[in-house]
Amino acid sequence: MQTTRDLTGSVVAITGATAGIGRETARLLVADGARVALGGRRTDRLDELVAELGAENAVGVPMDVRVPADNARLVAAAVDRWGRLDSVIPNAGIGMYGGILDQSDEDLTTMMDTNYAGTVWTVRAALPAMLAAGGGDVVIVSSVAGFRGGADEAVYAGTKHAQVGLAGSLDRELREKGVRVTLICPAGTFTEFAVGAGRTDDDPRASEWLTPGDVAAAIVTTLHQPRTMRTSIWTLWSMGQGS
Structure with a gap:
């Protein structure tokens, strides 16, 4: 009978x-007993x-x-x-809403480099230490926009599509090395994300969105999975959101 994996003493970078x-x-x-290296x-x-x-x-x-x-x-901080x-x-990411002509070149470059390149650099940095430890988990926080981009979010959705492709390829590359790759794709979530760039702190839709705790619970659930299984893609919607 399978039981959930104990995270006591596990070391996780976020x-x-x-x-x-x-x-x-x-x-x-x-x-849950884990240790965390926090980047921000x-x-x-911090x-x-x-x-x-x-x-x-x-x-x-x-x-x-x-x-x-x-x-x-x-x-290095985690290993030391x-x-x-x-x-x-x-998990780091930014969003800006508006037509493709509405943002500056600098804003779009920042979004593309943070959301996609930033994911690549984080994974590349972490993998040698994880492989040395015998395997582990890569849990990429993406978005449902990676599967169905909407109007006024073309560049943002493009970065999320890129994460989807990255995660799928990494799963095929790393599974046999003991590394599970999971893509967590929430719908609208009430955070500081895109506030001032298409959202406001008092957005009237927020009561129907997911909470940060909802998404965090999904992330931690994937880490608790027995090592004999993996979840490749998990899309999340609140009960108040259409899919």
């Missing part, structure tokens, strides 16, 4: 950890989260996922502190 899905995932993982751009928030979770359970690394060396520093890295959650 990008985009200072808010929303990343922060809630870190909280759930530590509650806002040092003050410090606050490490203080909340406890220095014995968490280490914070100020970083930008667009910079390969920063991703390497995140992995706990001697291993078991899983990585490339």
Whole structure:
């Protein structure tokens, strides 16, 4: 009879950890006995989260996922502190809503480099340590937009389509090496995501969206799976959202 996998002592790196899905995932993982290396751009928030979770359970690394060396520093922090890295959650992402002519070249470049290239750099940095530990999990936080882009989100949806392709290929590349690759694809989620770039803090639709805790629960559930199975794609919708 299969039982859920115990995460006690497991070491997990998370990008985009200072808010929303990343922060809630870190909280759930530590509650389940895991240790977390937290990457994010806002040092003050990293410090606050490490203080909340406890220095014995968490280490914070100020970083930008667009910079390969920063991703390497995140992995090194985990290995230096706990001697291993078991899983990585490339979660950092940004969104901007509007027509393809509405944003600046710089804004679009930032979105493409953060959402797609940032995922690639995080995975590349983490894999050597995970393979040295005998395998683990790559859990990429993407979006349902990766399967069905909508109007006024073409470039954002393109970055999510790219993550879908990346995850599918990585699954085929890494499964036999003991690394599971899961793509978590939530629908609209009430976070700071895209606030000021097509969303507002008081968006009237928010009551019908997923919460960061909903998505975090799905992420942690995939890590709890017995090592004999894997979930390749998990799409999430709230009960109030159409699919």
